[in-house]
Amino acid sequence: xxxxxVKSYPTVVGRERKDLEKFGNLCSGYIGKHIxxxxxxxxxxxxxxxxxxxxxxxxxxxxxxxxxxxSASVILEEFSFLPDEFxxxxxxxxxxxVGIYWSMKFPNKQQExxxxxxxxxxxxxxxxxxxxxxxxxxxYKKAGIPVDGTISLNLKDLTIEEILLxxxxxxxxxxxxxxxxxxxxxxxxxxxxxxxxxxxxxxxxENVKKEVKQGLISLLETANxxxxxxxxxxxxxxxxxxxxxxxxxxxxxxxxxxxxLLVALLTREIYRLRVLSRKEEERAKISGEKPKFSFPITxxxxxxxxxxxxxxxxxxxxxxxxxxxxxxxxxxxxVIVITxxxxxxxxxxxxxxxxxxxxxxxxxxxxxxxxxxxxxxMEEEIESYINSLPxxxxxxxxxxxxxxKVFTVAIRPRISWHAGGTAQxx
Ligand SMILES: Nc1ncnc2c1ncn2[C@@H]1O[C@H](COP(=O)(O)OP(=O)(O)OP(=O)(O)O)[C@@H](O)[C@H]1O
Ligand SMILES: [Mg+2]
Numbered sequence: 001x002x003x004x005x006v007k008s009y010p011t012v013v014g015r016e017r018k019d020l021e022k023f024g025n026l027c028s029g030y031i032g033k034h035i036x037x038x039x040x041x042x043x044x045x046x047x048x049x050x051x052x053x054x055x056x057x058x059x060x061x062x063x064x065x066x067x068x069x070x071s072a073s074v075i076l077e078e079f080s081f082l083p084d085e086f087x088x089x090x091x092x093x094x095x096x097x098v099g100i101y102w103s104m105k106f107p108n109k110q111q112e113x114x115x116x117x118x119x120x121x122x123x124x125x126x127x128x129x130x131x132x133x134x135x136x137x138x139x140y141k142k143a144g145i146p147v148d149g150t151i152s153l154n155l156k157d158l159t160i161e162e163i164l165l166x167x168x169x170x171x172x173x174x175x176x177x178x179x180x181x182x183x184x185x186x187x188x189x190x191x192x193x194x195x196x197x198x199x200x201x202x203x204x205x206e207n208v209k210k211e212v213k214q215g216l217i218s219l220l221e222t223a224n225x226x227x228x229x230x231x232x233x234x235x236x237x238x239x240x241x242x243x244x245x246x247x248x249x250x251x252x253x254x255x256x257x258x259x260x261l262l263v264a265l266l267t268r269e270i271y272r273l274r275v276l277s278r279k280e281e282e283r284a285k286i287s288g289e290k291p292k293f294s295f296p297i298t299x300x301x302x303x304x305x306x307x308x309x310x311x312x313x314x315x316x317x318x319x320x321x322x323x324x325x326x327x328x329x330x331x332x333x334x335v336i337v338i339t340x341x342x343x344x345x346x347x348x349x350x351x352x353x354x355x356x357x358x359x360x361x362x363x364x365x366x367x368x369x370x371x372x373x374x375x376x377x378m379e380e381e382i383e384s385y386i387n388s389l390p391x392x393x394x395x396x397x398x399x400x401x402x403x404x405k406v407f408t409v410a411i412r413p414r415i416s417w418h419a420g421g422t423a424q425x426x
Contacts, residue, residue: 014051014058014355016402027053027086029078031071035395035408042390048398048409050075050355052082052090055297055334057325057352059373061342061366062359067394068338069100069420071357071411072301075336076104076245079299080125084243087127091296092245093270095263096303099251102130102145103419114413123415128245133253133262135227140252151248153262154233155193160184162264166257166316167219175216178208192231195224228258236269242296256307260316263308267320270298274331297332300324305337306344318346325352342369356399357411361386374399377406 010025011034028049036045058075060068079092094101107122108115115122132140134150141147155163160180161171169176182201186193199220202213223229239246248266250259277295284291302308308317324335325348337353339345343365353373361367367386371379377399385406389395394411 010047010049011407012049012051013398013400014056014402015053019051019053023053025049027051027082029075029082030412031074031078032394032396032409032411035390035410038388039390042395044410048407050078051402052079052086055299055329055332056355057328057334057349058336058355058357059342059345059350059353060336060338060357061340061370062361062396064340066359067396067411068340068359069098069303070414070418071394071396072303072336072338073101073104073414073416073418074411076101076128076301077125077415080127080245088243089296090299091240091242092299092301093240093266094245094247094301094303095250095266095308096247097250097259097307098303098420099145099249100418100420101128101247101303102147102249104128104245104247104416105130105146106417108414108417110417111413115415118412120413120415122417125245125416127243128247129241130247130249131239132249133226133228133258134230134232135225136252140249143252145249147249151228151234151239151262152230152232153228153258153265154231155183155195155198155229156187156191157233157265157269158261162261162316165314165318166261166264167223168257174209174212178202178205178212179216181205192233194231195220195229199224223255223258226253226255226258228253228255228262234262234265236266236273237295239266240270240273240296240298257316260308263302263317264320267300267317267324270300271320271324271328271331271333274298274328274333278331297334299334299336301336301338303338305349306339306341309337309346309349311344311346322346322348325349342366342373345369347372354401357396358386358399359396360389370399374401374406376401376404382406 009020012025012028028051031050032048033044034046035042062068104125106124109122129148131149131151132147134152137150160183182198199217273295280291280293309321324333350373367383370382385397397408399406
């Protein structure tokens with residue numbers, strides 16, 4: 001019965017049946033086509049769409065070179081093509097430690113003939129801006145990467161817990177106590193401060209042992225050399241713009257500590273501003289007035305997500321991302337996590353995922369992790385779906401918890417340039 005009703009509607013991944021009946025494929029993106037049949041027999045049938053009307057927690061996984069980053073970009077493209085009335089209420093932030101999303105500004109001339117087969121044309125995105133760490137802008141420019149602006153952190157906006165986690169310092173260790181003391185002193189002053197101020201504050205503290213002091217100072221000096229911390233700091237309202245994709249490219253920054261701190265702050269702020277904006281939207285609805293403050297519904301995409309929310313340890317960005325996954329639906333913050341190994345992602349993300357796009361996976365641990373996401377399915381069932389995937393690039397299974405369905409799809413080719421392909425000598 002249920003099957004019969006759904007069959008007469010397009011497939012909109014993530015959209016519940018009642019919304020499907022009411023809205024069809026309104027405010028969704030065309031991400032690919034159904035695959036019917038196995039192996040040689042496999043062929044493509046009707047279109048598959050992805051819901052943008054609500055936010056979701058999406059896991060994109062699969063082994064190396066299987067099409068994860070490529071398909072994440074298809075999602076970004078589809079966001080860009082939404083009618084203005086929807087797109088302008090939303091925004092995307094891409095956390096890119098690999099340095100591949102900037103190329104979406106350019107058309108996909110590499111796969112022109114494939115695109116033609118799908119009745120698509122190469123096109124670069126105009127609503128995408130690339131931000132890089134403030135101290136590294138010249139390096140990026142020299143490498144020919146089209147940079148639109150910089151991003152930096154003001155220490156005042158962070159918590160001591162985040163700083164300690166980022167540097168892997170235990171709170172009750174001598175280093176932890178010393179760092180916390182200097183940090184609190186500067187913070188109670190209420191002025192903006194950077195790493196050099198922290199170093200000065202530490203130098204003044206006579207109760208800290210010389211070797212502890214030296215160790216901390218050299219840690220902070222190294223961190224300072226990355227040029228990500230400045231008194232100016234980031235203002236999330238300037239970074240996240242309605243209707244736009246903001247790519248934060250960290251690919252030239254090897255300091256995981258600072259990268260995770262920035263991701264922690266950004267994630268925390270986006271969540272906070274959405275909670276405020278949601279309250280204001282409600283108030284305005286009730287009173288009939290115009291909202292006094294607004295911040296777009298935001299999707300955060302984490303490339304190589306196991307770095308930002310790993311299963312085996314806690315890093316500075318772990319908690320803010322967990323909060324997004326657990327509580328982001330109501331205020332309207334979506335999450336897309338991309339990883340080769342879902343088993344290396346924290347359980348809290350897996351348990352909150354409502355859509356999985358999985359390419360080929362071979363390790364048992366990773367298949368078990370997928371099963372943990374969608375317990376409605378048997379592990380063997382998921383495995384047999386994955387094993388029966390045809391071997392062309394872009395073939396994936398989609399597990400949709402909203403419709404409790406699993407099906408195989410071919411992700412459509414990208415219209416924008418893909419910079420993340422496999423390196424090849426000739
Ligand atoms: N839907 C698709 N249509 C056509 N080609 C595709 C598709 N998906 C992937 N490819 C091809 O496969 C290559 C690898 O894809 P991609 O870079 O997305 O892999 P990945 O899963 O992100 O790998 P890694 O784990 O190494 O980052 C692409 O360069 C592209 O040529
Ligand atoms: Mg990739």
